Amino acid sequence: MIQSHYSAARVIALALIVILSSVPLSASSASATTWTVVQGESSIGFAGTHAGRAFKGTFERWQADIKFDPADLATAKAKVTVELGSAKTGDTTYDKTLPTIDWFNIAKTPAGVFETSAFRSVGGNKFEADGDLAIRGFKIPVKFAFEFTANGDTGKLVGKTQIKRLDFAIGKGSDEPGEWVALDIPVVVQVSLKKA
Amino acid sequence: MTSLPATTAMTERYTAVAIALHWATAVSIVGLVVAGVWMVNAIKSPDTATRAAAYDTYQLHKSLGLTVLVLSIVRLIWRLIHRAPPMPAGMTPFQRKAAHGTHVLFYVLMIGMPLAGWAMVSASKFGLPTIVFGLFEWPHIGWVENLADKDAAETAFKAAHKYMGYGLAALLALHVGAALKHHFVDRDGVLARMVPGLRARDTHQV
Numbered sequence: 001m002i003q004s005h006y007s008a009a010r011v012i013a014l015a016l017i018v019i020l021s022s023v024p025l026s027a028s029s030a031s032a033t034t035w036t037v038v039q040g041e042s043s044i045g046f047a048g049t050h051a052g053r054a055f056k057g058t059f060e061r062w063q064a065d066i067k068f069d070p071a072d073l074a075t076a077k078a079k080v081t082v083e084l085g086s087a088k089t090g091d092t093t094y095d096k097t098l099p100t101i102d103w104f105n106i107a108k109t110p111a112g113v114f115e116t117s118a119f120r121s122v123g124g125n126k127f128e129a130d131g132d133l134a135i136r137g138f139k140i141p142v143k144f145a146f147e148f149t150a151n152g153d154t155g156k157l158v159g160k161t162q163i164k165r166l167d168f169a170i171g172k173g174s175d176e177p178g179e180w181v182a183l184d185i186p187v188v189v190q191v192s193l194k195k196a
Numbered sequence: 197m198t199s200l201p202a203t204t205a206m207t208e209r210y211t212a213v214a215i216a217l218h219w220a221t222a223v224s225i226v227g228l229v230v231a232g233v234w235m236v237n238a239i240k241s242p243d244t245a246t247r248a249a250a251y252d253t254y255q256l257h258k259s260l261g262l263t264v265l266v267l268s269i270v271r272l273i274w275r276l277i278h279r280a281p282p283m284p285a286g287m288t289p290f291q292r293k294a295a296h297g298t299h300v301l302f303y304v305l306m307i308g309m310p311l312a313g314w315a316m317v318s319a320s321k322f323g324l325p326t327i328v329f330g331l332f333e334w335p336h337i338g339w340v341e342n343l344a345d346k347d348a349a350e351t352a353f354k355a356a357h358k359y360m361g362y363g364l365a366a367l368l369a370l371h372v373g374a375a376l377k378h379h380f381v382d383r384d385g386v387l388a389r390m391v392p393g394l395r396a397r398d399t400h401q402v
Contacts, residue, residue: 052244
């Protein structure tokens, strides 16, 4: 009896080892493709108006972890981290104001983070990602619509979303009514990708 | 009517530095008053192009105002270490006091007004930086920037800036009027002391 108990335990232990070791195996064998961003050909831009004039800006420093395969959206995942202090509009008065306490408040929260939770296809090479955007300590659900085209080892992702700056209390103390700075800020993302 | 030594003393000019500083500040101040009066309304214009131009004018106004501040301090120091040419002998004691008082008040406003402007910019909740002629950043006044009630401070500095502006415009009218009166009515060479190339209309000498 002792002998058979012992062998049963061995079988269970063996089975556990097989099951446990197959968990990471099955995850890595999924078809999600890991992409790296070609920084020189990629940009995250924003736009708006101030005092009657349109402005455009980009974030000079950001990075993204992207796992995406159009054929397997269930495993797709993206996390984008943007250094908010790297926003450049070409107007020094804006560039020096954006990092301050009432705007991005980079002293407290230097990064803005977008993390996806679900992807879906909306036909052809068009997709939508649901995710949370965290800026200034506020986390707001954001829908990101994009087009994705793959060509061998390279890919291209072009997408946009619209942010309501007051959702993140950006410029709330300075201009809550949006009398000076537009309340709706479109964000445009253009990313060149290379298979990792 | 007047003696010859007095006449020669009258035609004595301000130093070249004083003349240059006077006209540099004069042109700047006229530009500042015109820009200031226009921009405070234009920034509220429903027309987007006008609003955008007003924003740019604000930035230029700040740069020019700081230029006047620096020039006026230099000028005041220069004035204190250099003697001004004497006033014409024909001026009454009241006129002398009025002339001197006008000049003192000019210095008070030429230094006080940009300081008030600088303070109101520092107190503004917008926190917009001042980039002097787009070249370098002029800091905010730290203690003003860190005031608990910045809005109240901004309102007070704004009022001070505005009323000093009215005062400066009135003083400017008085100053120009007096200079022209000296030149065309008194013909005592006062204007020639500050205008390069201008000869005193010295009919007394003939």
